[in-house]
Amino acid sequence: MFAVYLVVTVLASAVNGLAAIANFIGHEYPRSQADKLGVPRSWMLPLGTLLAAGSLGLLAGFAVPVLGALAATGLVLYFLGAFGAHLRVRDYHFGPWAVFFSLAVAALAVNLTYHDPW
Template identity: 80%
Template sequence: MFAVYLVITLLASAIIGLAAVANLVGHDYPKRQADSMGVPRSWMLPLGLLLGAGSLGLLAGFALPVLGTLAAAGLVLYFIGAFAVHLRARDHHFGPWAAFSSLAVAALAVNLAYHGPW
């Protein structure tokens, strides 16, 4: 079970961390997505920081399991909010959202399965 927990947590942390970096450095893709969803570009930094905190929190969960659980739960909530923004903008292209949210849900699931609820 540890191998599954390790691989999924590292994968989720890496992919979500890359998304955080894309937001923080001002890459064109997150800017275009924000524009098409009606999200102000001034939110890109705070959203990138949230993604970065979640990514680092997943890694911190190796030392303090409760941090990993909270980070994974926070990322799931983040992507539920992203889904709501997609629906509000009447955007039905859920491919990237599904990939990122699936990683967050998988990280939460393996974290809970390996460590227990608390």
């Protein structure tokens, strides 16, 4: 079970970390998504910071399991907000969103399963 926990958590952390970097450096993809969704470009840095915090929190969860669970929960909520933003502007292209959301849900699931808080 540890191998699954390790792989899913590291993969989710890497993907979200790369997305955070893309926001920080002003890459074209997050900028075009923000424009399409009506999100002000001034939000790119705070949104990137949330992604980076989630990414680092997932890794911190190896040392302090509750941090990993909280980070994964935060990422799930972040991507639910992104889903709402897509629906608000009637953008139904959910492919990239589904990958990020699924990884966040999987990271939360394996964290809770591996550490069994009940």
